[in-house]
Structures are given as structure tokens and as C-alpha cells.
Amino acid sequence: MSDQKRLFLVDAYALIFRGYYAFIKNPRINSKGVDTSAIMGFMNSLLDVIKRERPDHLAVCFDKGGSADRVEMYEEYKANRDETPEAIKVAVPYIQDILKAMHIPIMVKEGYEADDVIGTLSKQAEKEGYQTFMVTPDKDFAQLVSENIFMYRPVFGGGYETWGIPEVKKKFEVEDPLQVIDFLGMMGDSSDNIPGLPGVGEKTAKKFIAQYGSMEKLLDSTHELKGKMKEKIEENKELGLLSKKLATIMLDVPVDFDATDFEMNHPDVDAVKAIFQELEFRRLTENFLKTFDVEAEAEQETESTENSAATTTTKSSSATAGQGQFSLFGNDDEDTGLKPNERETIETTSHLYQSIAPGIGTKLFIKNLMNQKSVCFDTETTGLNPITAELVGIAFSWEMGKGFYMPFPEDRDEAQELIEQLRPFFENEDIEKVGQNLKYDIKVLAKYNIEVKGKLFDTMLAHYLINPDMRHNMDVLAETYLNYTPVSIEKLIGKKGKNQKSMRDVPLEEQTEYAVEDADITLRLKAYFEKELGEAETQKLFDEIEIPLLRVLAAMELEGITLDKDFLHSLSDQLDKDIKALEEKIYKEAGEEFNIASPKQLGEILFDKLKLVDKPKKTKTGQYSTSEDILSYLAKDHEIIQNVLDYRGLAKLKSTYIDALPNQVEESTGRVHTDYMQTVAATGRLSSNNPNLQNIPIRTERGRQVRKAFIPRSEDYILLAADYSQIELRIIAALSEEETMISAFKHGEDIHASTASKVFNMPLEDVTPEQRSQAKTVNFGIIYGVSAFGLSNQTTLSRAEAKELIDTYYATYPKLKDYISKQVDFARDHGYVKTVLGRRRYLKDINSRNAVVRGAAERNAVNAPVQGSAADIIKIAMIRIFEKLNEGDYKTKMLLQVHDELVFDVYKPELEKVSEMIRHEMENAYKLEVPLDVDIDTGANWLEAH
Secondary structure (H helix, E strand, C coil), X not given: CCCCXXXXXXXXXXXXXXXXXXXXXXXCECXXXXXXXXXXXXXXXXXXXXXXXXXXXXEEECCECCCHHHHHHCCCCCCCCCCCCHHHHHHHHHHHHHHHHCCXXXXXXXXXXXHHHHHHHHHHHHHCCCEEEXXXXXXXXXXXXXXXXXXXXXXXXXXXXXXXXXXXXXXXXXXXXXXXXXXXXXXXXXXXXXXXXXXXXXXXXHHHHHHHCCHHHHHHCHHHCCHHHHHHHHHCHHHHHHHHHHHCCCCCCCCCCCHHHHXXXXXXXXXXXXXXXXXXXXXXXXXXXXXXXXXXXHHHHHHHHHHHCCCCCCCCCCCCCCCCCCCCCCCCCCCCCCCCCCCECCCCCCCEEEECCCCHHHHHHHHHHCCCCEEEEEEEECCCCCCCCCEEEEEEEEECCEEEEEECCCCHHHHHHHHHHHHHHHCCCCCEEEECCHHHHHHHHHCCCCCCCCCEEEHHHHHHHHCCCCCCCHHHHHHHHHCXXXXXXXXXXXXXCCCCCCHHHCCHHHHHHHHHHHHHHHHHHHHHHHHHHHHCCCHHHHHHHHHHHHHHHHHHHHHCEEECHHHHHHHXXXXXXXXXXXXXXXXXXXXXXXXXXXXXXXXXXXXXXXXCXXXXXXXXXXXXXXXXXXXHHHHCCCHHHHHHHHHHHHHXXXXXXXXXXXXXXXXXXXXXXXXXXXXXXXXXXXXXXXXXXXXXXXXXXXXXXXXXXXXXXXXXXXXXXXXXXXXXXXXHHHHHCCHHHHHHHHCCCCHHHHHHHHHCCCCHHHCCHHHHHHHXXXXXXXXXXXXXXXXXXXXXXXXXXXXXXXXXXXXXXXXXXXXHHHHHHHHHHHCEEECCCCCEEECCCCCCCCHHXXXXXXXXXXXXXXXXXXXHHHHHHXXXXXXXXXXXXXXXXXXXXXXXXXXXXXXXXXXXXXXXXXXXXXXXXXXXXXXXXXXXXXXXXXXXXX
């Protein structure tokens, strides 16, 4: 190795952007709602450079204000670039603070780009006998390469490559790196908006470089060119020379290379750790301490993880080896055996996963199992539908890196005999059960008459509370937090389709590795998330709401609801007639037949032929936009458009619900079993899937008719629907402490008529239906940040009248306006807002400079606590009602939850008692200053009950 000293100059923004986009599909958002992707990506890369290269000297170079000289030469220089993402704007001050704490110089000069700063410093250092390595993926830097100046380029997929003179010559097909300037000038650069010579691409530029050597010689030799190429280049000689100037990195920036300032020093460890703690970079802290050999602190940070792995047979602790973060260059920890930027896998991690033999092996295993305090388990089944799936095996793990797999026989009676041996474990109240999406496992085991008792820990639910905006499936969590890629299910059974195998077809050894790995990984995630729940202040929400609700939802989903298929078939026939009638109307109004479902054909009819709008909006592809919002705006003025909207609504209703629902009835139960997702909506609301029963349209007569198809299980039962009355308005009245609204609710007044009375300044009895309707629109619209434009579109009011109504509304309810303002301020300061139970909604765009983006975040700052509090309250009610139904051994079952409504299948002799209990639990689920009011109705179907 050469004794020559080495300087590393880091192109800050190139690596910051690279770090940000490395996480673009799975951004790193901490418990405060801050998107830390760019900071994390950059820091992993910087630490990796330091670990790999141990540079003598180092500096990080930033742009400031762009290149004034280049913009003066060419106004359009870099003008096509998108606005910098908000997360990067937030990241830069943090990165600069970290660099200062690490005693790494920040080189920046107003009016110059980082390229120019790096170019100038490289040449200065070269003169002083240094080797310089420019840390950047940007190909423009190749022009600076010399005997002592190199590019140190991160490579896609991990690792890096060093470009010296031979590499640049080969890459650009030049004789001298300086010719890279001519190459870039000829072909231009779309990212910097350098125009280049028209018609000259990469191949042609390389050909011209080989033939003429430079831009100037090419332009002097245009007489040798032919055809259109000759014309284009002769007409654009000045553009070519300008492009070369724009592509030239400046070497005279007023900055100085000071060897003493650039020397690598030991960082201020405590200062760096404090910033990392604020950003919640635990594993990056470990990486930092390890990089700078702060052994004692590193040991303290990782002690708990290493201790838990001490009894495993792994070569190295699989929990710490991967560092949990992605480096753009890759981690090169010697003990992992990993290539740069690789994640750990089952192949690279030592583990002990065993299948359990029948007989004495099973008995010994169960004896050991019953001695544990906390066990992670994961069922393997023949399919994804828990109603029909059969057990293939169950994996267990209670020690990191170790686990067991119990295969189940295909014969149902034999499988039942085996599961009976595990009953003492599953029904033991003192053993905590850990899993990922435990609701599925609970439903599968219920088919075998096994109830999962004791404390539960679901990693999917835990992560949802910690980071609601991320995805929560196990593979994503393993890669994000453990730097580990689990075995793909497709590797075992193939992709979805007719050729996909069943898990039963997979050899036992492969089943064991796959299944136990899942349990092992879930156990590791649990250790990680237990700490995070406390730090996000969501432990109580997890223990008292989400986990108990998991059991409630499992029972509701298993119960299902009876569907009247014959009624839906007759409704489908009626809709066919309605749709046909609308088709004929539309064809008559259009003067011809066309495909109404084709946006292209519809747009041509409405805007080319009928010319309903002077300047119709077009999509990016150039065709007319016929989106719902555009047509809705025009519908009141054009009958054909209203008919098209009605046509679309009926067609969607028919295909999505009326024709689809009968196919979703389970043959084995004769019922529809929706799947309630707890981890989809960031507000805390439940979502319904397969089928989605929450989106059945109820504003139209035909939409409401769909509810008529949901019926009780038999003549001995009746459906009961219990619906919170205006719960969101009551919550915002209570949270804002607006006495006028609170008083109206306490006195049982019609809140919309009451609002109209005050806003329009008239006695309550004189309020017209139209005024009440307008007040109602404002009441609900305030929660969602309605504007004068929006209110005008929803009512008969003009925009000026709508603005006046909103202004009067806020003057009438001043505390409401004050509350909205305070919510936005809180969100700006903290990055999140909270529900009454402390559920957080993170708002990463609340301080965005983009007014549209910021406005949406501000509306969420008001809406999320209201909508989320309503969701929390109904969850409490569900848990308490479920407990009461079980305690009383009622035959009545809770079947559905649709936003603010609960639907029950009530055994008729229990109706009076159950109705009182449901009302009491719902109205007393949470005490607000405003009383919660519940409407209860019953009927022979859901429509009647609602």
C-alpha cells in the first residue's frame, strides 16, 4: 500500500438523494413522524467509506444556491429539476449537525455547486502530493480524474468501484479524461438540462470524440459531415460550445484545502449519540460506535441482543450482524460473511431448526414447551383462507436462532389427536403467545376447537402503532429492522396459479426451515418492538385496545353473516334493466352508440362532438379526462353527464357487490366472512376486505337495497344495528370545548338546525330545510377542512356566499376555530397529532413549503384526532360488548362493524336485555363533555335494521 496520504471528498447531495431513493418504497419514518430515510442512507454510506478506507483526510461538500455563473450563461440550466423532496430538506440540517459532531469539515460556497468545490479541492490537494477520492456516483466527475485523482463510485446492488484513468478511458472511449467534457457537451445532460448538440446521443458523441477529439475540432470540421446531422450541428455551433462550458467543472472556487482542518479526528461520541437518539437510530448508533472502535459503548448498546443469542449455535449473533439498516455501499462486517449491501438469510446465518418426531420426541418437546414464559408460534396451512385451510404444521421458537416444527398428518382425526396434545399450551393463561398476524392463527386453531388463551403479542399490530404509515408484513419488517431476508413462500410452493403447490407437497426439511424461520424472526421482532411501543407511548393502546380487539375480530370473522343469494339474483336482473334504460338515454342524447365504459370514447362524445365545455381537461396521455370529480362538477348542467354517472354507479354496484357477493359465500358455512384489517388505515379505523362491507353505497336507493341481502341466521334471530349518532361532531365539540355546540348536544337539539339558527341568525323554528342542509354540510365539512370552493360545489351557494357562510360559522363558534389552529400548531411542533387515547397520526408534510401538500397535512391534523377518536371509542365498545356477551353466555353474536355502526345477530328472546346492554356499553365507552348518543333499530335484514 502506498504511503501517499489520501483525501476523500464526499458529494453530499448525490449521496443524500441516493439514500432517500434507496428507501423510497419503504421510507424510514420514526415515532415522531419524521422521514429519516435520507439521513440514514447518507450516514450508512459515510460510515461505510470510513470503515472500508480509513481515510487520512475527509470533507463533505454541499451545494449552496446553485451555480450562478452557469445560470448566467444559460437561464434554463437545471430548470427542469423537480422540487427537492421535503424529507431531504429536513435531512440536510441534521446531516450537517452530525458532521460537525463528528469533526468532519463541511465545504460549501454560495453560488457554487459541490462539483466545483470538489474539483477545486481535488486539484489543490493533488499539488500537495495527496491522492484524492471523489465519493460520488455522478459521471461528470470523470473529467477530473488524473494519476492522483479518482472517482469512488457506489455501485447499484452494493459495493463500490474506483475509476482511475484506465477506467475512464474505457467507459467513455476517450484518450484523456478531459475529453469527458467534450463528450458531455456533445450529448447533453437531461438531469442538468444541458442541451448538447441536437441529434447527438451517446454513440454519436463517442464516434465524434474518436474522430475529432474535441468539440471545437468537430465544429471546425462540419464540412465533413453529411445530411441532416451536418445541418443540425452547423445550425447549433454556439449551443455546442455553450454546452461544453456548462459541463465543465470549475477549478477556481474560492475555497482552500487545509490539511490540518481536513484531517480525520475522533468524533464527539456523546454529541453524535444524542442526535441519533433524537432520530431514533439505534442500530445506526451501534454501527457508528463500531466504526470508531468505541468498544465499551458498543458492547453496552448490544448487550441484550448478544445475551439472548448466547446459547444458540450460530457463528455470529444474527440479531446484530446485519445492523438493521441499508448501506448504499454495503456493510463489510467481517463476522457476517456477507458481500457488500447484502442482507442476512437463512443460508448465511447459523441456526438450529428441528422437526419434532412423533412419540417420545413430541412428549419431550411439549414438556419443554410448558416450562416457557413466552413462546412464538406460527401455523402452516394448506391455504390463505382460515375458514377452509387445514393445518400442515406449527412452528415454535422461544430462543433466538432456535426453534421447532411439528408437522401435522393430513387425516383430520389424526391431526385432531395431535393438536389435543398441544391444548394445555395454547390454553395456558400464564404463557405469553407471540406471533405475526395472530388473528389468522387463532381462526385456524378455532376450527380444531382450540382457544388461544393468555397474554398475546402480535408484531404486526405492534409495528402498526409504532409506524402506522409503513407496511407491516413480516418480510418488510425483517428487512427493515433485522437486515434479514426470509425465505419466500414462492420458493417453496411456486407462484399463484393452477400450478402452485400446497404446503403439504413440500419436503419436511424445507417446511421446517421455512416455518421455524418465520417464528424465529417474529420472536426477534418482538424484542425490538417491545422497546419501541414504550418510546412511542402506545403500549397502553396496544395492551388495552388492539390486542383485545384482535380476539373480538377473530370471533366476528369466524361467525360470518347469512346472505340471501336469491334476493341478489333478482336485484341483479333489475339492475340490468336500469342499466339498459340508461344506455338508451345516453345514446339518444349523444346521437350515436358508443362504449360508455371507455374514457376515450366518452371524452370524444362529450367534448368533441357535444362540446359541453370550452376547455376540457386532458390526461397526461392527451385524451380527455372523464374522472368522477370532473363529471360531477358538470353534472348539474348537463343531463347526459348525470346519466353517465348514474350508469357508472349502477355498473360498479352490480359488478362489485350484487354479482360478486354470492360467490363469496363459504360453502362450508353458508355465510359471508369478511376480514377486518387493523393495520391499514393510519387513523385507527378498521377496514373490511374479502368482501369489503364498509363501502357498500348507501346514498342511492339501489345501493341501499344491497343491505337487504344480509339477513339473520334463522327465524329465531333478528338483526340489530346500533349506530353512533353524529359521533365525530360530538367529539370535535368536546375537544374544542365549544360551549354552544356542547349545549346543543346536551339538550338533544338537532345540531344542524341549531347551527343554521345561529349562523343565519333566526329562530330555530324558522330554519328552512335548505338552510339546515347547508349548515349540515358546513358542520361535517369543517372536520375535513372544507373550503368555500368545496362548499359551493356541495350546495346551491355561490362561492362568495359559501365563503360568507364559513366566516359566519367560525364567528359563531370561535373556540372551534381556535382548536383547529392549535391542532395545526401542535402538528407543526411535534410532527403528529393524537386521538383521545393517544393514538398518533404522523404528518410528515405538515411543514412542507408546497402549499397544496401542506394544506392536506393541515386538514389531517384536524380530521385525524376526530376520526381516530371515533375509531378508538367504537373499538372500546366492541371489546366490552364482546366480553358481556361471553360472560352472559348469550346466543347473540356481534357480526359487523361499519365505521360508526355495529350489527348483531340477536336471539329474539334476548333482544330487550341485549339492546339495553349494547346501548349502555356504546354510550359509556368513553366519557366526553358531550354525551354519546346511539340509535338502535332491528329488522329482518340489514336495511330494515339500519
